[in-house]
Amino acid sequence: MGDIKKVVLAYSGGLDTSIIIPWLKENYDNCEVIAVSGDVGQGTELDGLEEKAIKTGASKLYIEDLNKEFIEEYVFPTVKADAVYESKYLLGTSFARPIIAKRIVEIALAEGADAICHGCTGKGNDQVRFELAIKAFAPDMKIIAPWREWDLKSRDEEIAYAEAHNIPLKITRETNYSKDKNIWHISHEGLDLEDPANEPMYNKEGFLELGVSPEQAPDKPTYVTISFEKGVPVAIDGEKLGAVELVKKLNQLGGANGIGIVDLVENRLVGMKSRGVYETPGGTILYHAHNKLEEITLDRDTYHFKQEVGLRFAELVYFGQWYTPLRKALSAFVDSTQETVTGDVKLKLYKGNIIDAGVTSPYSLYDPDIATFDEDEVYNQKDSAGFINLFGLPIKVQAKKHLIRE
Secondary structure (H helix, E strand, O other), X not given: OOOOOEEEEEOOOOHHHHHHHHHHHXXXXXXXXXXXXXXXXXXXXXXXXXXXXXXXXXXXXXXXEOHHHHHHHHHHHHHHOOOOEOOOEOOOOOXXXXXXXXXXXXXXXXXOOOEEEOOOOOOOOHHHHHHHHHHHHOOOOEEEOHHHOOOOOOHHHHHHHHHHOOOOOOOOOOOOOEEEEOOOOEEEEOHHHHOOOOOOOOOOOOOOOOOOOHHHOOOOOEEEEEEEEOOEEEEEOOEEOXXXXXXXXXXXXXXXXXXXXXXXXXXXXXXXXXEEEEEOHHHHHHHHHHHHXXXXXXXXXXXXXXXXXXXXXXXXHHOOOOOOHHHHHHHHHHXXXXXXXXXXXXXXXXXXXXXXXXXXXXXXXXXXXXXXXXXXXXXXXXXXHHHHHHHOHHHHHHHHOOOOOO
16 A cells, blocks of 8 residues: 555545544555545535644645536536436435546646545445546546445444544434535435334424425415526526525525425435435425426427436436436437526425416417317317327227237
């Protein structure tokens, strides 16, 4: 290990990365450790991080503000694709990892580092997401993953290591949920959540961080109108907002009304099932509003095919394959479908529910003169008989040949 003189560490200040700094110095010949934190909206979690990193052995800490780039170049393209993993997960951790890893690589190359280190476990998806991004920008860079090397086998043992090395932690053994927070969401895993039979303690003080449970939400609904231009949200209730401010505003509205709480047993990339609770209040509103606008602005074939693309896009994001030709190509297709996805969507937020309250667009394909149940002069109902005869011809032929069975 003597060839490793300088390591750049993906540093969050959480349990894993807090103990990794001294562990690296103990096991890699007192190498220099440079910590890098990608700010994607962790908020107060970044407070005091520099002092902590230096005290535990890092030579310096970079805190990189990635919020705007994260929302505009990773989150919004995924929303435009209507990409949702396994029908529920809005990919909050998944698309944050590639942008963080990319910046870490840039700093590692600038610093002349010999290796990049991350604190992802050998059971998780994040190890794949980080390392695929590293390979995309520094294919020959050595990667150190302590969870695949050290003798520590549990979070309890990690806490014991931290205590033995006088490393301050913000958690205890009783509050030892594994969490990931950014501007888009927060995830909760571990402890009682590891048993899918246990109901999450939504009303327990301190469990939910981005909002309240539906039971605790106001008895009066909140109305909100979101404006889109070419698939990108640009305003709330007529007020133009930047990407970061818009997401924060929707987080506040959604959180206050108990929106976006998901309990999911998901299929991890590494093969196992895992259970987690996700809070994504603003993101849930955005996905709903964007899809509602597409209902009236996309033709049937494009809308249906785009649903298939969304499934594949979600897998690529979840699997850490953001920097791939296929993801880039799918984004190009999605962008081409968004040329007419412009308009306003009005929603009613009420106790965890999002209720449609109206949608308008200058590119709407809904024609009331055609769709009406009243008398009209633009649709000849007799035409449908010929259409059905041709559409049903294969069935008719098979029936005559006695090839159709119940």
